[in-house]
Amino acid sequence: MEHTSNEKLLDIRDLSVEYHSNGKIVKAVSNLNLSLKKGETLGFVGETGAGKTTTALSILRILPELPSRITSGEIWFNGENLLLKSKKEMQQIRGKEISMIFQDPMTSLDPVATVGKQIEEMIGLHEKLPKKELREKAAQMLEQVGIKRERIDDYPHQFSGGMKQRVVIAMALSCNPNLLIADEPTTALNVTIQAQVLELMKNLKRQYQMSMIMITHDLGIVAEICDSVAIMYAGNIVEYGTVERVYENFCHPYTEALFDSIPSLDEDQEELKVIAGLTPDPTNLPSGCPFHPRCPYAGPECAQQAPEVRETEPGHIVRCHKDLKGGSGNE
Amino acid sequence: MFKYIIKRLLMLIPILLVVTFVIFTLLYITPGDPAKMILGQTATEEAVAELRAELGLDQPFLIQYLNYMKDLIFHFDIGTSYTTGQPVIDEIMNCLPATLKLALSSILIAVVVGVPIGVISAVKQYSIFDNIVMVLGLAGISMPVFWLGLLLIILFSVRLGILPASGYSTWQQMILPAVTLSAQSIAVVARMTRSSMLEEIRKDYIRTVRMKGQTEMRITIFHGLRNALIPIVTVIGTQFGSLLGGAVMCETIFSIPGIGRLMVDSIKTRNFPIVQGGVLFIAIGFALVNLLVDIIYAFLDPKIKAQYK
Numbered sequence: 001m002e003h004t005s006n007e008k009l010l011d012i013r014d015l016s017v018e019y020h021s022n023g024k025i026v027k028a029v030s031n032l033n034l035s036l037k038k039g040e041t042l043g044f045v046g047e048t049g050a051g052k053t054t055t056a057l058s059i060l061r062i063l064p065e066l067p068s069r070i071t072s073g074e075i076w077f078n079g080e081n082l083l084l085k086s087k088k089e090m091q092q093i094r095g096k097e098i099s100m101i102f103q104d105p106m107t108s109l110d111p112v113a114t115v116g117k118q119i120e121e122m123i124g125l126h127e128k129l130p131k132k133e134l135r136e137k138a139a140q141m142l143e144q145v146g147i148k149r150e151r152i153d154d155y156p157h158q159f160s161g162g163m164k165q166r167v168v169i170a171m172a173l174s175c176n177p178n179l180l181i182a183d184e185p186t187t188a189l190n191v192t193i194q195a196q197v198l199e200l201m202k203n204l205k206r207q208y209q210m211s212m213i214m215i216t217h218d219l220g221i222v223a224e225i226c227d228s229v230a231i232m233y234a235g236n237i238v239e240y241g242t243v244e245r246v247y248e249n250f251c252h253p254y255t256e257a258l259f260d261s262i263p264s265l266d267e268d269q270e271e272l273k274v275i276a277g278l279t280p281d282p283t284n285l286p287s288g289c290p291f292h293p294r295c296p297y298a299g300p301e302c303a304q305q306a307p308e309v310r311e312t313e314p315g316h317i318v319r320c321h322k323d324l325k326g327g328s329g330n331e
Numbered sequence: 332m333f334k335y336i337i338k339r340l341l342m343l344i345p346i347l348l349v350v351t352f353v354i355f356t357l358l359y360i361t362p363g364d365p366a367k368m369i370l371g372q373t374a375t376e377e378a379v380a381e382l383r384a385e386l387g388l389d390q391p392f393l394i395q396y397l398n399y400m401k402d403l404i405f406h407f408d409i410g411t412s413y414t415t416g417q418p419v420i421d422e423i424m425n426c427l428p429a430t431l432k433l434a435l436s437s438i439l440i441a442v443v444v445g446v447p448i449g450v451i452s453a454v455k456q457y458s459i460f461d462n463i464v465m466v467l468g469l470a471g472i473s474m475p476v477f478w479l480g481l482l483l484i485i486l487f488s489v490r491l492g493i494l495p496a497s498g499y500s501t502w503q504q505m506i507l508p509a510v511t512l513s514a515q516s517i518a519v520v521a522r523m524t525r526s527s528m529l530e531e532i533r534k535d536y537i538r539t540v541r542m543k544g545q546t547e548m549r550i551t552i553f554h555g556l557r558n559a560l561i562p563i564v565t566v567i568g569t570q571f572g573s574l575l576g577g578a579v580m581c582e583t584i585f586s587i588p589g590i591g592r593l594m595v596d597s598i599k600t601r602n603f604p605i606v607q608g609g610v611l612f613i614a615i616g617f618a619l620v621n622l623l624v625d626i627i628y629a630f631l632d633p634k635i636k637a638q639y640k
C-alpha cells in the first residue's frame with residue numbers, strides 16, 4: 001500500500017495485537033486505526049486494560065516477545081512501515097525518532113547504574129560523541145528537567161518518584177525525538193508532583209516541537225495539553241476527534257460514561273463515580289459492540305453486529321450504532 | 332567500607348571459637364585411642380598410658396580444650412602431628428597449594444561454563460537448548476563426585492588414554508579432578524544464573540533500555556546480567572565452600588596430596604591435631620570467602636554500598 005499523506009507523522013492501520021497466556025488468547029488490540037499529524041499532541045484515553053500500553057509498545061516494537069503477537073496491521077511512521085523494518089533499523093529509530101516515557105517511574109530505571117550513565121547510554125547510541133561531551137549533554141538534560149547537575153552520579157534509589165520521572169523525561173528527550181509517547185507519566189505520582197511534571201512536559205513539548213501521544217485515564221490532562229483525543233475501549237478506538245469537538249459534542253455512550261465519572265469540582269465528592277458494569281474479559285470479548293453489556297443505549301443490533309466507524313462531523317469519528325445526539329441510528 | 336571489613340574480621344573470632352569447640356568435642360567423643368593407634372595393637376598398657384600422659388590425653392576434656400586454645404591464641408600454635416612429630420601448621424601448609432589449586436580451578440570452570448549457559452538458557456527460555464541444559468543440570472546436581480570421577484577416569488585415562496588419572500602438578504593432570512569437582516557447581520551456578528536472569532529480563536527497566544535502541548546483546552549483558560549478579564555471586568561463594576568439602580573425595584580418587592586427603596588419613600589414624608587444624612583452616616577459608624562475597628555485593632549494588640558507609 002502506498003503512503004500518500006505527507007502531513008501524517010504516524011499512521012496506524014488495522015493493528016491487531018494478541019497475548020497468549022496460559023493457553024488463552026487475549027485480544028488486546030483489534031483492528032485499530034489511528035493517526036497523528038506532525039506537531040500534534042494526541043490524548044489516548046481509556047480504562048485499565050483497554051490496550052493503550054500495548055498499542056504504544058507496538059509502535060516501538062518492544063512488546064514482550066514470548067506472549068505477544070501482532071496479527072495484522074501496518075504502522076506507518078514518516079512514510080515507512082515500521083512493522084517491516086529490520087531489528088537493526090528499529091534500533092536506530094528507537095530513542096532517536098520515537099521515544100517513550102513509561103507508566104511507572106519507580107521501576108523504569110536500571111537500579112545499578114547512575115542516572116548520568118543511563119542518559120549517556122541513550123545519547124551515545126545515537127550520536128558519536130566523546131565521553132566528556134556525552135556527560136556534559138547528560139548534565140544539561142538533567143538541568144532541563146530541573147535536577148541539579150551535581151546529581152549526575154547518583155543512583156535511581158537516591159531520587160524521589162517525581163524526580164525519577166524527571167530523569168526518565170530527560171532521557172526520553174535527550175535525542176530530540178520526533179515523537180514522544182508518554183504512558184501515564186503522572187499516574188504514579190502524587191497530585192502536586194503531577195502538576196509540576198505536566199507543566200514541565202508542556203514546556204518541553206513546546207521547546208522541542210515534537211509530536212506527542214499522551215496516554216492517560218485523566219480527561220482533565222487531555223483538555224489541558226492535547227489537540228486531539230482518541231477514546232479506547234476493549235482494544236479499539238470508539239471515538240476520535242479534536243479535543244474541542246469531542247469535549248463539546250461527544251457521541252459515544254462510553255465517552256459519555258467517562259465524562260460522567262469525572263467528579264465535579266463543586267460537589268465535595270469522596271468517591272469517584274465508576275462506570276456501571278464490569279470491564280470486559282479480554283480473553284472473551286462480548287459479541288457485536290464490546291460495550292453493549294454496559295451500554296444504557298444498547299439495542300438488539302448491538303449484541304449482534306460490531307458497529308462500523310462513521311464521521312459525525314468532519315474529523316470526528318464514532319464507532320456506535322446509535323446517534324446519541326440525533327436520536328436515530330444509521331443502520 | 333574499610334571499617335566494615337575490620338568489623339567482619341573481628342566477628343571471625345567468636346565464629347572460630349565455636350568451630351574449634353565443636354570439632355574438639357566431636358573428636359573427644361570419637362571412639363578409638365590415638366595412643367593405641369600410634370603404638371600399634373601390640374603395645375603394653377604402660378606404654379600407652381605413658382604416651383597418653385605425654386600427649387595430654389589423660390587430662391579432663393575442658394583442660395585439654397583450654398590448653399589447646401591457650402597455645403592457639405598466645406603462640407599461634409595448633410599442635411604437632413601425632414604421627415610425624417611435625418608442627419600441624421607445616422603439614423597443612425604443605426597440602427594447601429594442591430587443594431587451593433583444585434578448588435580455584437573448579438570454581439573457575441563453574442563460573443566460566445555455568446554463567447554463560449544460564450544466561451543463554453534464560454534468554455532462550457523453553458528452547459531446546461534450555462530444556463537440555465535443565466535436564467543435564469539436574470543430572471549434574473544429583474551425580475556423586477566419586478562416581479563421576481571414576482567414570483571420567485575410565486573414559487579419558489583408561490579407554491582413551493588422553494588424560495592422566497592422578498597427580499596435580501601439570502595442567503593436564505588438573506583437568507579430570509577439576510572437571511569432576513566442578514560438575515555440581517556448574518549445574519548449580521547455571522541454574523541460579525538462569526532463574527536470576529529470567530527475573531531480571533522481565534523487569535521494566537529492561538524495556539526502557541530497549542526503548543533507547545540498545546542491542547539485545549548489550550541489554551542482556553550490561554543490564555540483565557549485571558543486575559542478576561547478586562544471587563549468582565552468592566551461590567558461587569557457597570559453592571566454593573562445598574567445593575572444599577567435595578575436595579576430600581576428589582583428592583582421594585585422583586591421589587592429590589591436598590588437605591582433604593590429609594584429613595581423611597588423619598581421621599583413620601586418630602591424628603587429632605591435624606584434623607582440628609584442617610577444620611580450622613577450612614572454617615577460616617569459608618569465612619573469608621563469605622566476607623569477600625559481602626564486599627563484592629557492595630560493588631554490585633549501590634544500595635548495599637550506601638549501607639556500609
Ligand SMILES: Nc1ncnc2c1ncn2[C@@H]1O[C@H](COP(=O)(O)OP(=O)(O)OP(=O)(O)O)[C@@H](O)[C@H]1O
Pocket residue numbers: 019020021026027028046047048049050051052053054055064067103282
Ligand atoms: N505481557 C502480557 N501477557 C498477557 N496479557 C497481557 C500482557 N500485557 C498486557 N496484557 C493484557 O492486554 C490487555 C491490554 O493491556 P494494556 O497494558 O495494553 O492496557 P492499558 O490500556 O495500558 O491499561 P492500563 O491503563 O492499566 O495501563 C489487558 O487485558 C492485559 O491484561
Ligand code: SF4
Pocket residue numbers: 252253254289290291292293295296297298299302307319320321322
Ligand atoms: S453500538 Fe450499541 S452498545 Fe455499542 S456503544 Fe453504541 S449503542 Fe452502545
Ligand SMILES: [Mg+2]
Pocket residue numbers: 052053054103183
Ligand atoms: Mg498501560
